[in-house]
Amino acid sequence: MSNKHEFDAGSNVGVDRAPGAESAAGERTLGQEVRGYALGLALAVGLTAASFWVRGTTLVYGPGLALALLVLAVAQMGIHLIFFLHITTAPDNENNVLALAFGVLIVCLIVFGSLWVMEHLNHNMVPMQDLMQMQR
């Protein structure tokens, strides 16, 4: 076990943690770690089951189904980030959270920007048949 202490000697110098980093020595027991992951798995399974259930049910207002599925997906992504990748809002996690925030910004710009631009393009474009007529 002396080996272990030698390896971990450097890891407690700064208390900032990388995503997925092992916890500082003595912070949590193995049982607590396992319980944490099991809780994450249970939440993820619950949200997945909810997504499939919402998809098949008639209890939810029809036009709201797509939005409900999107919300469930985002919630499950959050669960994965917190329980498996260990991205938290703790002050020692600032770098990772800032990088994540920037990533989310770019993802939103790409996805919603593309949908927005293409929707307007479709809306304003001359229908294909009319275009063919004009070229004759």
Added chain:
Amino acid sequence: MSTEALRTPPDSPHGGPHTAGADAFGHVTGHGAGGPAPKRIVVGYGFWIFLLSDVIMFSAFFAAYAVLFKNTAGGPTAQQLFDLRNTAAETACLLASTFTCAMASLAVGERNQTWTQIALLATGLLGLAFITLEIREFASLISRGAGPSRSAFLSSFFTLVGCHGVHVTAGLLWLGTMMAQFYAKGFRQDIRHRFLCFSLFWHALDIIWVGIFSLVYLVGTLPQELLP
């Protein structure tokens, strides 16, 4: 003037100027008196940046799928093609493999060779089951004349889901080398850093899959009139 007078009074919430900004543990973060972050932190942060760039690439494929979704060129639509039971099975495999990967990282933390190998083998087998299900689905689609060249919708579908499948396949190869390295070289620090990157990669792939099964399969197969 003695140095004593320069010190902050003891009732101040912070210590002296040298410990300003220090946390409850008395460590100074950043490149101050605490020194640079340990290599494990730097490695994890760098790989996290790579993963975010990978996620941004996937977001472009998601955007292409969303834009091209209705352009079926008179061919089969998502409702006619996708089998949600297969998607549920794939999801179960990937979710279970994410959990076994987390168990492997705990076993590595405990320096337990047996449990590390068992957890990694379980992760690999579940990942292999996922890939098998996906390849069967692709083969079935292509045999029904719904290959990637059929329509813009199917091109974007195969690009998005296929790109995720390629990532999982690469992850399986990486997983195999990690098992071999833990077995042959033990729990050396550099190998544990590689494993940290691998576990981040594997968990991130599951996050991408959450987006795929929710938006491509579940929203994609909603009846036409319920789509936004």
